[in-house]
Amino acid sequence: MSIKSGSLSYLALQRFKKNLWGVFSLAIILVIGFVAIFAYVFAPDNSQYANQMQLSLHSMPPGFETTLLSVPNNNTNQQQSKLSKWFFGNKNPDTQIPISDYRIENDQIIYTEFTPNSSIKVEKEIPLGVFQGQDISKHIKVTKFVFGTDKYGRDLLSRIMIGARISFFIGFIAVFISLVIGIFLGSIAGFYGGKVDALVMWIINVTWSIPTLLLVIAITLALGKGFWQVFIAVGLTMWVEVARVVRGQIMSLKEMQYVTAARALGYNDFRIITKHILPNIMAPVIVIAAANFAAAILIESGLSFLGLGAQPPMASWGAMIKDHYNYIILGKPYLALIPAFCIMLLVMSFMLVGNALRDAFDVKAS
Template sequence: MSRGRRRTMSQNTIQGNEVWKRLRKNKMAILGLFITVGLIIVALLAPIIAPYDPYEVDLSRALKAPMEDGHILGTDQLGRDQFSRLLYGARISLRVGIITQAISLVIGIIMGALAGYYGGRVDDVISYLINIFFAFPSLLFAIAIMATLGPGLNNVFIALGAVSWPGLARIVRGQVLQLKEQEYIEAIRALGGNDLRIILKHIIPNCLAPVIVTATLGVAGAILSEAGLSFLGLGAQPPEPSWGLMLAMGRTYVTSKTWLTIYPGLAIMITILGLNLLGDGLRDALDPRLKQ
């Protein structure tokens, strides 16, 4: 391994340790980290933890109250165990958040990097496109896309990914505008470095701090949007144990069988809270100047 590469790795390790030290001092960020890690563990171990098959219908045990007949959180109108469905719902929420943000990251980083690096007409066209997306409420835009593509979880990925990239692209564009004027970029360009190498190796890696924060907060937004789309019947379809779909199916009994809506609502609230706390903590840890 070359000396320069070892030096880079050592610097990255030192920076990572500094970020972790700052993050540990933020108690709310650590709480968000525990909630997020807990969500991941629950999603991965749902088949092991769940006491019942979340898809099994048994009308003889419909609408059982919590702790009745061995059902920790009761059952729904089809006799399906609520606790098991909540656990499997974490898998859907996590999948939506990760895939949606992956799509958003790819589109946002590419568009933002091109706009910031090349400027001129390229920047004008991409900025105009970003402004068009910002002119519409993102959830309404996603509903319009879903109405065109049809309901279903796979189409949720496409719809939410297509409407969530403009904010990330704007952040990357601003970072690239600053970085491309740095002396080391000019030196690389003078030594014959091509644009693709400069963008991929020297500019985008230095944009990762705000990108990580935006992506973390974006996962929370994607989970909330998926719950909203599923509640409206445009997202996950029965019998999928989506939290939003569970809320929609339980609203008929909202005053009499409150556990059908309270527990999915709490699951959504706690998940969003954890991801937002973690995102805010990462923002302060990655760039302490923002806190000041």
Template sequence: MSAVQSPSVWLKLIRQPSAIIGGLITFLALLLAISGYWISPDSSPDANRMIVEIASRPPGFRQQFLLLPKSPQPPEVSWWKRTLYGQPDRFTFIPIGGHKWGQDSVVVQQFIDEDLYERVAFPLTLFSADQAASNRTTSSDQKLNNQQSITSVNPDRYIKEQRFLLGTDKFGRDMLSRLIIGTRISLLVGGIAMVLSLTIGLLLGSIAGYYGGKSDQVIMWLINVIWSIPTLLLVFAITLLLGKGFWQVFIAVGLTMWVNVARLVRGQLIAARNLEYVEAARALGYRDFRILVKHILPNIMGPVLVVAAANFASAIVVEAGLSFLGVGVQPPQPSWGAMIKENYNFIITNNPMLALAPGFAIMLLVLAFNLIGNGIRDALDVRS
């Protein structure tokens, strides 16, 4: 049984306060990422509902809206698609200061700007089709029911007051919703970067450390070249090669994180390849692949897991930096780094939370994975 699989190690890990705190934060972030479009106030794709009249509002801002049905209505999406991509808005959100329903129209005080309203009337026929659709009318009775629904429009269905807990950005989008949906970007880039770094690092480090010779020299030359290039500059180069985009950024970040894993695995393999249990496996006629996968790697995974947790945290920071510089995840997808870029000028004005909120989110998630790494290190008694 490897050191990582030992029950005593898991008991030590769950007794580490830092690991428990980091695990709870990570678990909550994962829940937010999965259920984001179901719990966000703005469930539209990418939480990109723009209401320019209420741009740059402070946290706790309240606004009443008239929900004007869109024509044509967007189709309802399945549960699975809504979880992944959200549900397109069926209504246009019109900010209002007051309203009055009449026999054939609704008159509202449409909000334009601070203390500036415009009186606008919307005919009830705009709502009748949506009302009929909600009642699941048939095509043969549509004309009659449309006429009847003009006088039976439910006002409560089309008036909504919303509170923006974290305010709105300069495009009038709900900051809380974009912060929640942005969680999945950070977790995805961290997870993909960690998987890529472990895959490449374990492969090259194992070859270099186990076989040595020319294989070791070539791989160490490649490691030293990659190691000498600043991470951000290398990510820039890979991003320009692959192009801007969602998956390109994840791959670019992952391809820069494998070097420290490879160096660590190589060192561990050099120390372990001549140990007695490895010599015994060779004497029994086991192939090199089985010796590596079944015997050596499980016993050196402790330090590797610590580095993997650190890579996860580093990938989140690198992606945020790339998005801040404009070469990361592209709008309108919500990235915490891009949110800071869009709103950093508000730090010195009356609404600093627009930039501070995503900054705190990055700090909290990075701290969580660092705490998990520290807990694994202490549980496995990994010596630095």
């Protein structure tokens, strides 16, 4: 549906476009969202959860380069479509072996394993038949770890890209749940008032009196640890503010003349709320939704740090900070600071977009 020139939506869009930080932050969110969706396409390590471990490469600095020997995994029992690899990672990846040297003798490839201590040399061999007649040189390549490796020798850049999925999508799912519950309860409380309003407000006050993190932990423990459980738990704690705003807005609008006219025409309450009142109060709801995106990301990061969020080996920015926060005093702070910076960037972007939307929807703005 096109936005008509001169409409409030059109004017709000024009004001939003003039907000440099709002547009820039929205661009950052879109880029992170695109990377999160197609993380396995862009990640150097496209194995599921980017979980290729090379313990000899643990805690290597950003920009580290080494030679990797890729040994084909000839397990034909796990056939996987290309589309599945793009969105869920390669469940049957080749084995990556860091090497410092190799040679071919007697139908075998003899390689020297890479070790941080160059004085220690261990030679091992692999039959050439494993490569099924393929050119060996195609299985040996120099790999650069742009962000270095974590304490398990996994590519940190790949883990960051795949970890963006949890931080990004928890915002969408949690905000969607909060909007559905908050708009429904806020609408019936504001429109009908009386005992319905008193009951909804009692539920709101009880929910609001419980610390958010404590409530999320309780719901997570009730539903079990896991990926989707955290999404639902966070969403169930973020509807209160939405409900209060919707309730207040509807209470101020339900006596307006156009609502009275709708009642006179015989429209039912559901149509009056959904078609006539809610479209006029969506501006503050959108602003709250943008702020809740940021809050959901922070809550999930905190839960992952406490071990209640995404479970290993699933990549999560909060879990990555938990795994490496002690490296801050061990001389390798980047292992914790890189995911922390990613969280800060995404949260700040959502907050700036929320501020820009607030200014754009402000009818008093010139």
